[in-house]
Amino acid sequence: MTQTISAFVAVFQPGQVAVITGAAGGIGRATAAFCAARGMKLVLADFNETALLATADAIAAQHGAQILALPTDVGRRDAVEQLRDTAYDRFGQVDFLMNNAGRSGDGALFGDPAVWEAILDVNLWGVIHGVQAFAPRMMADGKPAIIVNTGSKQGITQPPGNTAYNLSKAGVKAVTEALAHELRSQPGCQVQAHLLVPGFTFTGMTRVPTDAKPAGAWTPDEVVAFMAERMAAGDFYIICPDNDVTRDLDNARMLWTAMDVTENRPPLSRWHPGYAEAFKAFLAERGL
Known part of the structure; x- marks a missing residue:
C-alpha cells in the first residue's frame, strides 16, 4: 500500500502527463x-471531435493547462498506438x-450484432488496446x-437485459485484474493499476x-473525488456508492451473485x- 500511496503522490503533480480516453464528457x-x-x-482523446475540442478549450481556459486533444477511435488498435506515440512525442512521458x-x-442477448460489435x-477492446499500447512503455520508464x-457494477452483478454491455465490463474487470497481477510480479515496477466501478452517475449515457x-x-x-481518495488509500477495486446505494448494499449484491456459483443456484437468481424472498432475507441478515 505504501508504494501505491507514493505513486499517487508522485503522479498527480505539476508537469506530469495524463492521457484520458472518453474525455469529452462525464x-x-x-x-x-x-x-x-x-x-x-493533458492528452485528451474521444471519438466525438466537436465535444472533445470544446472540452479541451474549456479546461485550458479555466486552468491554463497544456492540452493536446486527439480525436480517437479506441476500438482501433492503430489509433490507440498513434495516441501513445503522439503523447510521448509531445510530452516525453505518460504518468497517468x-x-x-x-x-x-x-x-x-439476441440483439443486433452490429450493436454488440460497437459496444465490445x-x-x-478500447481498454485492451490502451493497456497493451501504453503499459509496457510506462513500465519501462x-x-x-x-x-x-473504467468498469461497471453491471460487469460484476450481470443484471439481465444488456448482455453486451455486461460482457464488455466483465472483460474490463478481468483485464484490469490481470494487469495488476502482472505489474505486481515485475521486480521494481512502480506502475499501479486500479479498477474504477462507478455507481449511478449523471453522465451523457444516463441523462436521457x-x-x-x-x-x-x-x-x-x-x-472523481472518490476515485482520488481511494487511489490515495491504495484500493484496487474503487467501488463507488451513490445517493441511493451504499457500499454495504453493493457488497451484498456482489456476494449474492458470487454465491449463485457456490450455492449452485440458477444464474442471475x-x-x-x-x-425474491431469499434475497430479501439475505439483505435483512445484513441490516439492509
Whole structure:
C-alpha cells in the first residue's frame, strides 16, 4: 500500500502527463479537470471531435493547462498506438492513463450484432488496446505511474437485459485484474493499476430522457473525488456508492451473485421470482 500511496503522490503533480480516453464528457471530462487543476499536462482523446475540442478549450481556459486533444477511435488498435506515440512525442512521458471511453446501447442477448460489435469494440477492446499500447512503455520508464480502467457494477452483478454491455465490463474487470497481477510480479515496477466501478452517475449515457440530475445519482466530479481518495488509500477495486446505494448494499449484491456459483443456484437468481424472498432475507441478515 505504501508504494501505491507514493505513486499517487508522485503522479498527480505539476508537469506530469495524463492521457484520458472518453474525455469529452462525464467522468473523463471531470478527471481531466481534476488533473488540470493540479498542473498536469493533458492528452485528451474521444471519438466525438466537436465535444472533445470544446472540452479541451474549456479546461485550458479555466486552468491554463497544456492540452493536446486527439480525436480517437479506441476500438482501433492503430489509433490507440498513434495516441501513445503522439503523447510521448509531445510530452516525453505518460504518468497517468485512464482507459475510460465507453458506450451504451441495446445489447440484448439476441440483439443486433452490429450493436454488440460497437459496444465490445469501445468498452472492451478500447481498454485492451490502451493497456497493451501504453503499459509496457510506462513500465519501462521505471518511475511511479498509474493506470485506471473504467468498469461497471453491471460487469460484476450481470443484471439481465444488456448482455453486451455486461460482457464488455466483465472483460474490463478481468483485464484490469490481470494487469495488476502482472505489474505486481515485475521486480521494481512502480506502475499501479486500479479498477474504477462507478455507481449511478449523471453522465451523457444516463441523462436521457431528462437533463435534470436524478436525486439518486452522483455527479462525475463526485465520482472523481472518490476515485482520488481511494487511489490515495491504495484500493484496487474503487467501488463507488451513490445517493441511493451504499457500499454495504453493493457488497451484498456482489456476494449474492458470487454465491449463485457456490450455492449452485440458477444464474442471475437475484432477478428470479423464486428467489425474491431469499434475497430479501439475505439483505435483512445484513441490516439492509
